[in-house]
Amino acid sequence: MDETTQGLRIRPGDPADAPAVLDMLDAAVVWMNERGNTEQWGTTPFSRKPGGVERVERYTAELTPYIAELDGVPAGALVLHSAPSTRMPIAPADEPERYVRLLVSDRRHAGRGVGAALLAHAAEEARRAGVALLRVDCWAGGGGELVAFYRRQGFTPTERFLFGAWPGQVLARRLG
Numbered sequence: 001m002d003e004t005t006q007g008l009r010i011r012p013g014d015p016a017d018a019p020a021v022l023d024m025l026d027a028a029v030v031w032m033n034e035r036g037n038t039e040q041w042g043t044t045p046f047s048r049k050p051g052g053v054e055r056v057e058r059y060t061a062e063l064t065p066y067i068a069e070l071d072g073v074p075a076g077a078l079v080l081h082s083a084p085s086t087r088m089p090i091a092p093a094d095e096p097e098r099y100v101r102l103l104v105s106d107r108r109h110a111g112r113g114v115g116a117a118l119l120a121h122a123a124e125e126a127r128r129a130g131v132a133l134l135r136v137d138c139w140a141g142g143g144g145e146l147v148a149f150y151r152r153q154g155f156t157p158t159e160r161f162l163f164g165a166w167p168g169q170v171l172a173r174r175l176g
Contacts, residue, residue, distance in 0.1 A: 007070050007071055008068055008069070008070055008075070008112075008113070008114065008117055009068070009069045009070075010066050010067070010068050010069075010117065010118065010121045011066065011067055011069065012064075012065070012066060012067075013060055013065030013066055013067040013077065013079075014060060014061075014065070015057060015060045015061045016060075017060050017065060017067050017074065017077065018053075018056050018057045018059075018060045018061075020067070020074040020077070021056050021059075021060065021065075021067075021074075021077045021102075021104065022046055022047045022052070022053065022056050024074070024076070024077060024104045024105065024106050025041075025045070025046035025047075025052075025056070025104055026045035026046055026047050027106065027107055027108075028041065028104055028107060029041050029042070029043065029044070029045050029046065030045070031107045037142060039139075039141055039142070039166070040139040040141065040142070040146075041139075059079045059101060059102060060079075063079050063080065063081045063101060064079065064080040064081065064125075065077060065078070065079045065080075066078045066079075066080070066118060066121055066122070066125075068105070068114050068117060068118050068121075070109060070112070070114075074106065075105060075106045075108075075109045075112075075114050076103075076104060076105035076106060076109070076114035076115060076117075076118050077102065077103075077104050077105075077118075078100060078102065078103050078118040078119070078121070078122055079100070079101040079102040079103075080098050080099065080100060080101065080122055080125065080126075081098070081099050081101050082096070082097065082098065082099065083097065083099055084099050084101075084135070084137065084170075085101060088137060088161070088163060088168070089161050089162070089163060090137055090159070090161060090168075090170055093133055093135065095132070095133055096129075096130075096131045096132075096133070097126075097131060097133040097134070097135055098122060098125065098126040098129070098131050098133070098134050098135075099134075099135050099136065100119070100122055100134070100135070100136035103115055103118060103119070103136070105118075115149070115153075116152075116153055119150075119153045120153075122134060123154075123173065123175055126175055127175050131175070132174060132175050132176075133172060133173075133174065133175065134155075134172070134173045134175060135158075135170060135171065135172045135173070136150060136155065136170070136171050137161075137168050137169065137170045137171070138150060138168065138169055138171070139166065139167070139168065139169075140160060140167040140168055140169035141166070141167045147169050147171070150171045151171070153173070154173045155171035155172060155173045156171060156172055156173070157169055157170070157171050158170045158171060158172050
């Protein structure tokens, strides 16, 4: 690992990680709102959104979560599944895939490569499973910073979509 991710360890997550993931999501909402971004995840913390706690608990219990830790403290989370959420207007791929359902990093560790390390781990997990396609969807609003982040991680934009008024972008990464 380079110096930005020194000391980072990625481990499988489980339901006991749900409170830490919720804390990261809540802090991300505050961080975005402080920068004028109230459209991506809204203004209500995930822990207070209807169904927010249950969704994170379900993700950590029923899907495949991974937790990035720096010095033993959760610094990021990624959740993989075999398809996009059925709530989203996104069709499953016509081949086996791994789909990033959630990626969040603790803003206290911004710039240390936590999100990039989690995405690299997701790609490795997909390869290990014999899957050649990793996909993700993200908010495509604002100045496109989130789409640009995924592009820097080797993803290519595929389809755009609207989830209500929320502009989204699906991105794909072919794994060799």
